């Protein structure tokens with residue numbers, strides 16, 4: 258098999274990982290991802306191999322599927338990365354893999370790629386490696402010494418779904434490397450804090466994970482509670498939500514009309530709300546209402562359910578509450594806080610604060626003066642309905658302004 262054929266197969270097989278969006282058929286193996294500083298970076302995104310010992314129900318590469326299989330050698334991935342990098346096609350490598358022979362054997366090969374790039378070739382680009390569930394902690398540690406980011410994919414949001422749909426994996430084989438990565442990262446940061454000349458050298462861009470949405474019966478509330486715990490307990494940088502795309506005919510999987518992209522989008526928005534807007538998952542949903550509203554963004558939905566909080570006086574309300582006003586985001590909140598230190602804000606100032614005036618105005622008063630015409634609850638809902646509900650990386654820009 259030629260290198261081009263391998264790239265076609267193993268670049269295509271890697272496309273289901275949401276942490277790096279594939280660029281499409283014209284660019285096999287190239288994807289874009291977001292760096293820590295918010296820059297969009299291009300990466301060579303490939304599997305080391307799509308041979309797999311495991312038989313996860315939802316996966317195109319599972320053991321029981323037919324289809325072309327391929328495997329790179331360590332040298333091939335290293336040379337491809339350097340070749341693409343020198344031609345300015347990419348700024349780094351995203352390497353994942355099926356599990357061939359054993360988790361250790363697979364992880365060893367991936368570490369060998371990263372080690373060769375860093376130590377033998379002096380490669381200074383970005384490296385994102387998947388940690389293979391069940392791999393020896395020594396190999397996970399070695400991976401963190403060479404990679405910028407590590408990720409262990411949870412895939413399914415509960416132990417019972419994992420047992421039903423990915424019976425070869427265990428929750429412990431996923432959470433153990435996550436815990437280890439969190440601990441090693443904290444240690445590396447502590448060492449760097451005491452020795453200022455040292456750059457923290459364990460996966461300095463942290464770790465991420467991915468959850469499939471819609472392949473198993475967990476509610477949005479279950480998913481959000483789990484991801485919020487992952488952020489707080491394991492210091493994750495990002496949880497990626499990936500709408501389930503049916504690729505296998507398997508009775509254990511639901512029959513969906515299409516991938517639940519709206520649901521995925523609302524989960525990203527909610528994730529953003531508890532990471533940056535001070536919401537908790539249990540404020541956004543509750544056991545009696547465990548799914549996000551597909552028509553309304555979760556912040557607007559919360560505001561409509563809490564009329565007792567509004568109107569907020571723009572000249573007096575605490576900053577944390579201003580963030581909860583539909584039509585205001587962190588940038589407009591900052592502008593409001595800065596402006597009101599020197600003058601009283603008036604209704605006509607709202608636009609200059611970067612607010613979406615139509616959405617924000619019904620929720621604000623100006624030194625006691627509320628909106629002259631207050632919409633009914635139904636009209637307010639109609640005003641707040643977000644017709645776009647489009648897929649967009651929520652790391653970029655203000656989704657709620």
Ligand code: SF4
Pocket residue numbers: 309310311312313316317318319320354355356423
């Ligand atoms: S271990 Fe990964 S590659 Fe293998 S079947 Fe499961 S999801 Fe697919």
